[in-house]
Amino acid sequence: MFISVIIPTYNRKPILEKCLRALENQQLIDNKISQYEVVLVDDGSTDGTLEWLDKNKADFPHVYPFSQNHLGPAAARNLGVEKANGDIIIFIDSDLVVTEKFLQSHANSLTEGQEKLGDDRLFTYGWVINTCNFDNPTSEPYKITDFSAAYFATGNVAIARKWLEKVGLFDTGFQLYGWEDLELGVRLKKLGLKLIKCPEAVGYHWHPPFNLAQIPNLIDREIQRGRMGVLFYEKHPTLEVKLMIQMTWLHRILWGILSLGGTLNERTMSPFLQWLIDQGKPQLALEIARIFLNWYNVKGVYAAYRESQILQPKG
Template identity: 75%
Template sequence: MFFSIIIPTYNRLPILQKCLQALESQHLTDDKVEGYEIIVVDDGSIDETLTWLSNFKTNLPHVKTLIQSHQGAAAARNLGVNHAQGDTIIFIDSDLVVTEKFLQAHADALVTGKAKLGSDRVFTYGWVINTANFENPTTEPYKITDFSAAYFATGNVAIAKKWLVEAGLFDTRFQLYGWEDLELGVRLKKLGLKLIKCPEAVGYHWHPPFNLNQIPQLIDKEIERGRMGIVFYQKHPTWDVRMMIQMTFLHRLLWGILSLGGNLNEKTMKPLLQWLINLGKPQLALEIARIFLNWYNVQGVYAAYQEMKQIEQVKS
């Protein structure tokens, strides 16, 4: 098989450098992988991403660069797929640093999965381990919080290009944060594709240590995720989707109670969060902050849902 690794990126040059260097250092132990290309889709970056890619292209022999205006990850991934030479696509994010066995592990799991199931309707999903260690991201151990029950997520997944094309690629209406990959997963599941877990294909997802300055952006992301959740629900109005996007009475009740109706928020919890950060526990502070972040998400879902209903009433 020939892999096309598609990486959308937007203003992430420092970690993108580590991401690409790791992909250029793959150790292939047999002939399952005929070759690979790395397609970086720049989504309108305004940092030095394009300059660096141009200046260091001799050190990045597998890398091809595509450019688009800032349209979001869904459009960027579609552009990458449309230019891909490989029969098998791997999606990762530009803040993921993989091990040298990454490609071989996906190849082994795909071959084994096809043989076991007697079908090529399979795709593989590797481990994604979250880390705030920029210097040595691959030293982070796997944690219970790294577990994902997602059926199809683009953080670390390998799938035959033909199934993406048959499913219709990503829906570019998902221009804000969230859900474009899980929505495509619903369509892939309808095609009968089976998920093969591949823990040997490890990627380390880097993010800076949590601090209070990140909170406004995190709140905006949760509101965006809520809005995109309604786009998801419009396409697939099922109970499963309502559960995923937190558009149920149970979610409203849960996060309403935990946040005391929104009274536990970024302002009232600031002293506690800063105290935890000062103690060297930024990850714990972030997990506690998710109380009000999830409340913002639920509020965003229902606000977008009301907007949708109003638009439908006007049209009718």
Template identity: 75%
Template sequence: MLFSIVIPTYNRKPILEKCIQALENQVITDSNLISDYEIIIVDDGSTDETISWLKQKAFPHLRWFQQDHQGPATARNLGVEKANGEIIVFIDSDLVVTETFLQAHAHALNSSIDRAFTYGRVINTSNFENPTAEPYKLTDFSAAYFATGNVAIHRQWLEKAGLFDPQFQLYGWEDLELGVRLKKLGLKLIKCPDAVGYHWHPPFSLEQLPRLIQQEIDRGKMGVVFYEKHPTWEVKMMIQMTIFHRLLWGILSGGGRLNEKTMSPLLQWLINQGKPQLALEIARIFLNWYNVQAVSGKIPLSKP
């Protein structure tokens, strides 16, 4: 079967180079399962040098397309539309995979029931030079049902479910919302830990805080859209739309008094001590407060 790897990207040229090169280095040991593969990049209106770089490259498996900045949901839909494969693999453009990545997904799909998709392992790392050197950590565990950081699925199920909802133009939830519809079709998640991807992000710094805060606000707003489509208790828990979450993050953040301004000295001290990850985990206290505020309507939804 032909595998199509669909990757939306937005202003991620440096790590995108590593992402594509790792995919070009795939070792296919069973041609009965994978006849060939293609890499579909959809640039979501990048303003960096992504397009000029892509124009200069001639990777054998790569095809790429452009769209105005509309978010990953629309970009993935365009990628599926342009893809030729029977199997669609979704990863993010900041993921660097091992050389047996595709083969692992193919074996897991082949040994599973018909109504299934495979979910690989994602390991978070800040090591840009050698991202695949990072060991698996307990914090890398994910209980998500359908997350597009590392997933492979038969194209027919995506089309039957209706692909991604383009309402999700801001950050968050477009993949899990599609997962709700896939679950209604009876699809089963098959864990595939041998399909490993290393999710790179730069070490935490205070300069990232405005972007991270906006990301949490956007996630909260898109969570409201998610709940409006699927008004269930399960979705409420996922998006933190409960009194418990408001109380939890309200208490931990002192009602918002512990924020990016008041906590910056502590966070910078931890960063200076070589503990940026710990600083980020502490920052999540007020980042989650922004999220639940947006979910509860304290930060109103505006048109993206």
């Protein structure tokens, strides 16, 4: 198989370097993979990503860079598929650092899955382990909070190119944060594709340690996720999608109660969150902050849904 690893990136040069070097350091132990390439799509970065890569291109012989205006990850991944040469597509994010057996593990699982099922209606999904350790991201152990029940998520997934083309690639209407990959997953599920877990294909998702200065951006991201969630629901108006985007009375009551009706928010909780950070527990602080972040998300979903109903033509 010819594998094309597609990576959209936007202003992530420091961690992108680690991401690309890990992909150049792959150990292929048999002939399942005939060749591989890394299709990097720069989504309008302003941090000199492409200039840095051009100066260091000798270090990255598998990397083929492309660029577009800042149109979002859905458009970037579509461009990547268009430019890719492989029959197998692997999607990862540009802040993911993979192990040396990453590509081989996906190839093994794709081959074994096809033999077991008797057809190729499948894709493989690897582990994503979150870490704040920039110097040595792959040293982070797997944690219960790293578990994902997503059917199709582009953090670490391998799929035959033909299935992506059959369902029409990503919907570029998802220009804000969230849901473009899970929406594509709904369409893939309708084709009968089976998810094959591939825990041997490990990627370490780096993010900076949580601090209070990040909160405004995190709140904005949750509001964006709410708006895109409504777009997701409008395309697939099912109970399953409603549950995914938290557009139910259950979620409204749950996060309303946990946040005490919004009383527990970024202002009232800041002293406690800062105390946890000072105790060396930024990840725990972030998990607790999700109480009010999820409340912002639920409110964003309902606000966007009301707006969409107002804008719908009558009759």
